[in-house]
Amino acid sequence: MDKKQLCNTSQDPEVRKGPWTMEEDLILINYIANHGEGVWNSLAKAAGLKRTGKSCRLRWLNYLRPDVRRGNITPEEQLLIMELHAKWGNRWSKIAKHLPGRTDNEIKNYWRTRIQKHIKQAENFQQQISNNSEINDHQASTSHVSTMAEPMETYSPPFYQGMLEPFSSIQFPTINPDQSSCCTNDNNNSINYWSMEDIWSMQLLNGD
DNA sequence: AAGGGATTCAACCGCCTTTAT
């Protein structure tokens, strides 16, 4: 049988996809509390969840685990992410291992939505500087303006400095100043999640 | 207040690796 078909259970009408419901979360939490993690496919069946094992594993690791921390990436964590990404690239799970309670998925999302955007802005800015310096070179054949104009082939930690939230006094100008405020993630604090504390307290109330 | 573009992030997909038989 084709390996792809083996992995792809989306053809099965019995398999649920999409956002998890509170009931599903509680079932998964209760089952793992009683039986532990592992062997996700059989766990999903045994728990009575119409989900793939992969889906259960992902939900548990990224959201339901009691030790998972979500939101409010601290400046220290951000700096660490930047340094580790500069070192290892997109090895999200490896990076996540150095940030207790953070998941690879969260770090990946954080990188793509927050940090990468600033890097692109900075690259654009450097490109502008570079272009300007070329013009200046033509106008006056001195080379003293070239320090900012080096192409950024890899990201290096010093370059990240100034992008750190919430220290938004960015040391390089943003192309669109309005977007420099995109990282005030305070709004996320009020996102309409039902907290894990709620779930765990409900679980306790269930007597498990 | 409403509409629409931008942003965020949970969840899925598909590939690769590891483990079990």
Place this chain on the structure above:
DNA sequence: TATAAAGGCGGTTGAATCCCT
């Protein structure tokens, strides 16, 4: 050693939400 099953990982998507006009 070969094969199948499960786990792990990075990339991508799409719904929900935010924000601006």
